[in-house]
Amino acid sequence: MKPNYFPIHSIFQQKNLGSETWWNSVKEIGTPLVVKQTNQMHCTFLWRRHTSTEVVYIDVYSQSPSIYTQWNKFQQIEQTDIVYFEIELPHDWSGSYVLVTSMETAPATSDAQIRRQWWQRQLQQHAQIDIFNPYPAYPAQVSRWVNQIHLGEQKAFHNQSNVLYQQLEWKSQLLFVNYPVDLYQSAALTETSPFVIFLDGQVWSQHLSILQQIQELTDCGQMRPASYAFLHSINSEQRCLDYGCRDLFSQAIVEELIPYLQQHFSLSPSTPIILCGQSLGGLCALHSLLLYPNAFQGLILQSGSYWWSDYSKSKFLNGHTQCFLEVIEQYLQPIPNNIQIFIRTGTYETDMREDSHQLYAKLSSVRPTHIHTFVGGHDAINWKHDLIDTLQTIIS
Known part of the structure; x- marks a missing residue:
């Protein structure tokens, strides 16, 4: 840190720096503290340090340097309890970040596996809610808390859905596992009303609920009545296995x-079924289609993990050693022509965006397939906005 350096936001020019009054003014403004510049927003994240040994790290999804190559550590303003991190973000940017506080310094090694193991342990045990952030934090599979950023107010949301849903428990006889399932019906159904199943469903029914938007779009006639099932992933280990x-x-x-x-909703066997997944869930949805090409009439694949190459749990794909993208061509022919496939990927995703376009080229050779690049990265905040738009397209 440069001598006598302070972040550029005007709040750091106050004489009562670090006092209770100063911290209260931070809470009133809300973090990150933003200074608008010509091409970007200069953003300052803050943390009130509790002890002299506390170290704070941040990962701004798709924006800060990867923690597998660089630790994004907060700097301290001397003789205060203020630590901060600065980054420039695009105008009107929406996304997420994680804050980690630790009593141990991150390992000074370039070994990606060691860094990953340390970071994931911190995310599970020491990820924090940013109390100065005006938007609600939400839990995720890898991190116990994720914080939101919305620099463009038109995209901001507070997740205050009053729409009620029913909670059931699916007791799988094949898997010997009980899975929570949230059920929702937007209006009275017809024989052609679609049925949407969401993997990682707790994200979309509870943590970053899309129910209010679904109901509003249905009420105004922009979406047909439909039934929705939100299948919970129990924990990271079970999710990776499944x-x-x-x-x-x-x-x-x-x-x-x-x-x-189908029995619970009194649905017809001919009801069109749409399966939706993000990241590893996108891989699972596509794998399920290859196994059961007649079971689904639609797929929504957001930022799928098509780099996957572990087929130890698949007799269907057994013997292959390539990534999923290289394997899939051998199994495309049985896909029926009535299936709609929607591939989605973010502008800030590099390898996954390229993989998604390769998948589009392979699938579109055997049947009509849709692809779209949304603004954002590998981030539930960005998936949410794109998911609502995609559902509106497929269920309109």
Whole structure:
């Protein structure tokens, strides 16, 4: 840190720096503290340090340097309890970040595996809610808390959905696991009303609920009435097992979950079923289609993990050593022509965006496929806005 350096926001020019009055003014303004510049926003994140040994790290998804190559450590203003981190972000940017406080300094090694293990442990145990941030934090699979950023007010949301949903428990006989499932019906159904199943469903029914937007779009006639099932992922380990090309999990969805929910909703066997997943969930949805091409009439694949190459849980793909993208061509022919496939990827995703376009080229050779690049990165905040737009397209 430069001698006598202070962040450029005007609040750092006050004489009562670090006092209770100063911290209260920070809370009134809200973080990150933003200074508008010509091409970008200069953003300052703050943390009130509790002890002299506390170290604070941040990862601004898709924007800050990767923590696998560089630790993004907060700097301290001397003789105060203020620590801060500065970064420039695009105008009207929406996304997420994680804050970690630790009593141990991050390992000074270039070994990506060691860095990853340390960081993931911190995310599970020491990820923090930014109390100065005006938007509610939400839990995620890897981090116990994720914080929101919305520099463009038109995209901001407070997740204050008053729409009620029903909670059930699916007791899988094939998997010997009980999965929570949230159910929602937007209006009285017809025989052609679609049925949407969301992997990582707790994100979309609870943590970053899309129910209010679904209801509003249905009420104004921009979406048809539909039924929705939000299948919870229990924890990171079970999620990785289930979503990582596990034949038995896809079988359980088709042979157990879908009939169970069809009976609950009193749905016709001909009801069109749409399966939706993000990241590893996108891989799972596509793998399920390859196994059961007649079970689904639509897929929504957001930022799929098509780099996957572990097929130890798949007799269907057994023997392959390539990544999923290189394997898929051998299994495309059975896909029926009535299936709609929507591939989505973010502008800030590099490898995954390229993989998504490769997947589009492969799938579009055997049937009509849609692809769209949304503004953002590998981030639930960005998935949410794109998911609502995609649902409106497929259910309109």
